[in-house]
Amino acid sequence: xxxxxxxxxxxxxxxxxxxxxxxxxxxxxxxxxxxxxxxxxxxxxxxxxxxxxxxxxxxxxxxxxxxxxxxxxxxxxxxxxxxxxxxxxxxxxxxxxxxxxxxxxxxxxxxxxxxxxxxxxxxxxxxxxxxxxxxxxxxxxxxxxxxxxxxxxxxxxxxxxxxxxxxxxxxxxxxxxxxxxxxxxxxxxxxxxxxxxxxxxxxxxxxxxxxxxxxxxxxxxx
Amino acid sequence: xxxxxxxxxxxxxxxxxxxxxxxxxxxxxxxxxxxxxxxxxxxxxxxxxxxxxxxxxxxxxxxxxxxxxxxxxxxxxxxxxxxxxxxxxxxxxxxxxxxxxxxxxxxxxxxxxxxxxxxxxxxxxxxxxxxxxxxxxxxxxxxxxxxxxxxxxxxxxxxxxxxxxxxxxxxxxxxxxxxxxxxxxxxxxxxxxxxxxxxxxxxxxxxxxxxxxxxxxxxxxxxxxxxxxxxxxxxxxxxxxxxxxxxxxxxxxxxxxxxxxxxxxxxxxxxxxxxxxxxxxxx
Numbered sequence: 434x435x436x437x438x439x440x441x442x443x444x445x446x447x448x449x450x451x452x453x454x455x456x457x458x459x460x461x462x463x464x465x466x467x468x469x470x471x472x473x474x475x476x477x478x479x480x481x482x483x484x485x486x487x488x489x490x491x492x493x494x495x496x497x498x499x500x501x502x503x504x505x506x507x508x509x510x511x512x513x514x515x516x517x518x519x520x521x522x523x524x525x526x527x528x529x530x531x532x533x534x535x536x537x538x539x540x541x542x543x544x545x546x547x548x549x550x551x552x553x554x555x556x557x558x559x560x561x562x563x564x565x566x567x568x569x570x571x572x573x574x575x576x577x578x579x580x581x582x583x584x585x586x587x588x589x590x591x592x593x594x595x596x597x598x599x600x601x602x603x604x605x606x607x608x609x610x611x612x613x614x615x616x617x618x619x620x621x622x623x624x625x626x627x628x629x630x631x632x633x634x635x636x637x638x639x640x641x642x643x644x645x646x647x648x649x650x651x652x653x654x655x
Numbered sequence: 656x657x658x659x660x661x662x663x664x665x666x667x668x669x670x671x672x673x674x675x676x677x678x679x680x681x682x683x684x685x686x687x688x689x690x691x692x693x694x695x696x697x698x699x700x701x702x703x704x705x706x707x708x709x710x711x712x713x714x715x716x717x718x719x720x721x722x723x724x725x726x727x728x729x730x731x732x733x734x735x736x737x738x739x740x741x742x743x744x745x746x747x748x749x750x751x752x753x754x755x756x757x758x759x760x761x762x763x764x765x766x767x768x769x770x771x772x773x774x775x776x777x778x779x780x781x782x783x784x785x786x787x788x789x790x791x792x793x794x795x796x797x798x799x800x801x802x803x804x805x806x807x808x809x810x811x812x813x814x815x816x817x818x819x820x821x822x823x824x825x826x827x828x829x830x831x832x833x834x835x836x837x838x839x840x841x842x843x844x845x846x847x848x849x850x851x852x853x854x855x856x857x858x859x860x861x862x863x864x865x866x867x868x869x870x871x872x873x874x875x876x877x878x879x880x881x882x883x884x885x886x887x888x889x890x891x892x893x894x895x896x897x898x899x900x901x902x903x904x905x906x907x908x909x910x911x912x913x914x915x916x917x918x919x920x921x922x923x924x925x926x927x928x929x930x931x932x933x934x935x936x937x938x
Contacts, residue, residue: 504764511765516755544756551750 474591480552484536485585492617493581499573499615506573510562514549517541552586553577560655567615569640570608571600574617581617601647605633608640690925764789771798775867776811779803783812792816856882865891 471477491497500506502515517540524534540547553576555561567573574580578589590596600607613619621629637644646652688694755762762768767786774781774795782801786794795816797804818824828840835843851859859882866872866889879885 505766509763509765513764514752514754516758518755518757540756546753546756549752549754551752554750 469591469593471591474593475588476591477587477589479583479585479587480550482550482585483548485533487584488580488586489582489584499580506563507567508564510564512563517547552588553592555592559653561653569604569642570610570614570636571604572609572614572616572619574619575600575607579617597653598648601652604642604647605630605637608633608636608642610636610639692925762789767793771800773801774812774815775865776815780867781808781812783808785816792819851882851885854884856885859885861885861887863887863889865889 467473492499502519503512504515504519506512517537520534520537521541524531524537528534536547539545576590576592578587580586580589609619609621621632624632636642688697694700754764758764759768767788769784769786772783772785774783780803782798782804783795784798785792786796793816795808795812797806797808797812799806828835828837830839830843847859851857856879861875861878863875866875875887879887
């Protein structure tokens, strides 16, 4: 009776035994890496808008404060984007005939709201409140990046959970004094690593930032 | 409370598509029906039902049952894909933000606003505070400053906010089952007013819910004194108003000039238990 398996069967079996778990691991790893790529997280992605609003021009060029347009950021969880009225408070006087601003004028005349494309967004299962972060010394630029250098708004950070946790585990390294919260170009005074650390801990005491419980699940997943 | 104003002459002839659920089914001159079985056998009912709830069999032309199930299965599978997005059911960058054009004064986006308002139920008025989020009412709680509430509500007040999201809620002027512009409604009112005035309102019937608004009561009172032959019916699902309930000043005033109260009489003689899936005589 002929042999059922050729001599190569032993090698094939060994390759299969090794290859199957390796393949499974590779697939799992690929998936884990894939969801962290900017392609999926949106980090660094610029979003097209109905109007080419330039933060670089308004913030970087004219030095308009964030709160002039994002009025509710200190009082509400939602920073909001400005109503058409806010745009028109200047653009009824300057650039009144600019073709680029036609949608703004049309919105103001017709009462129909502008529809902007959202750039930064945390998932619905995550609670995020702007006002508490701003009140405790977390600067706008910490999450939104150097908006004053963005001709069109781009997502500066990956906004993954690890990004939030990085700061929630050690707020001292990130906090700024009140004068630096809405500043784009704020830099800590050049001091040694030790005194930078001490300054951060001082700021935590100044803002009454709790030293425990900041990484509890329920902080963000309510 | 919805106030529906109309005249007898303006009743549509027969049921318009979609009218069964909203207006009930009262062909002119037909015998009133006493049970659902009689209603189901009324002329035109089958056609009206078919236009209201098209049976799946009608949508089947060129579509096999198998294809339909296949598509439904695919939709179901794809519905799970939204879980991979940002939790908003839209792919990244497709979510929109629409700010106000002129925001209401004092509004802080993302924070609720509270309005003091009142609910009318069973001849009583309850003062409540309504919570709204950028114009959308979400919750009613008692008004601590209102003597009837003192900050508390009841079951009906808690459920009342859902009424605003009732798909059957009347949102616009409707004539013959079709929505009309409010300008068309005004023209219609003016035209009917001119026609009815020489007849002292003969043939005019006004059907309203329970009304406790002094302004609306005053307007109806004014209309009725102008057209003494008109009749005013008030529907009260809670039954006859209890004497003494509600503000007595309204009951004594001229506003209450002989309204006809309509109250439902619940008869359980026709009720029967049935299993889910048995569609009774309406098929």
